[in-house]
Amino acid sequence: MTILQENITSSSTIINGDCLDALKNIPANSIDLIITDPPYNLGRFMKGRGTNIKKMRENHFAYSGWDDLEFEKWCSQMNTLLSECHRVLKKKGNLLIFMSIIKAETIINIAQNHKFYYKTVGIWHKTNPMPRNMNLQFVNSTEAWLHFVNDATTGIFNNRGKVIHDFVESSTINNSERKFGKHPTQKPLQVMCHFIDLLSNEKDNVLDPFMGSGSTGVACELLKRKFVGVELSNEYYEIAKNRIIAKK
Ligand SMILES: C[S@@+](CC[C@H](N)C(=O)[O-])C[C@H]1O[C@@H](n2cnc3c(N)ncnc32)[C@H](O)[C@@H]1O
Incomplete structure (x- = not known):
C-alpha cells in the first residue's frame, strides 16, 4: 500500500497509510510516548443491537467502515500493533491507549505479552454525552484508557506534587475543534493535553498510530512535543494536517 509522509511543521510529521506498515519504518527505541485511540472493535456489536443510531447520527462510528473487523482479526491487528509499539x-x-470498557482486559493481556507493564485502567467521563435512549437505559458517557510502561515499572509521570485521579472529565469537542471537518470519535484537546503533559516532556517524540483528525498532533504542537502521526483515511488525514498546522 502507498504511504505518503509529510513534514507539515518543524516538529510534526504525518503519514497517510496503514499504521502496521508505517510503523515498520520507525526506528527502534526512538519514541518517548505513544498515545493512541484505535478502533474499539464495537462497530459490529453496535450494528447488531438494532438501535436507531443510523437515523440519529449519520456519521456514527459504527457506520464509518473503519471499525468492522471480526474480534479475532482485531485481536491480531492489536497484537501486531503492540509488538511494534514495544x-x-x-x-x-x-503507552496510553483509549479503549472501550468491554475490551480493556483483552488489550491488557495482549500488551503484557509484549513486555508492557500494566499500570492503570482509567475513565474518560463526558459531561454532555448524546442522550441516546435516555428513557430506556443508562446513557453511555464513558470510555476507558489504559496506561502501560514499556519494559519497566515506572516512566515519566509529571504530577508536580498533585494527586492525579484515574479519571478525566470533560465535555465532548467544541465547535472550534471541528473547524476543519468532522470525525465521529474526535477526542477533545483538553483530554489529550492532560495525558501528554503528564506522560512526556518538552521536545520528546510522541507517536499516534491512529491519529484520526489529529488531536494528538495539535496537543503536541501546543505543548512543544515532536509528533509522528499515522492515519489510513485520506479525508481524516487532510483534517489532521489542517488542524496541526493551525494548532486548533
Ligand atoms: C478512534 S479513531 C481516532 C480518533 C482520534 N483520536 C481523533 O481525535 O480524531 C481511529 C482512527 O484510526 C483510523 N484507522 C483505522 N485503521 C487504521 C490503520 N490500520 N492504520 C492507520 N489508521 C487507521 C481510522 O480511520 C480512524 O480515523
Missing part, C-alpha cells in the same frame, strides 16, 4: 518505544516509555 519495538519503537524507548525502555520506560509510556
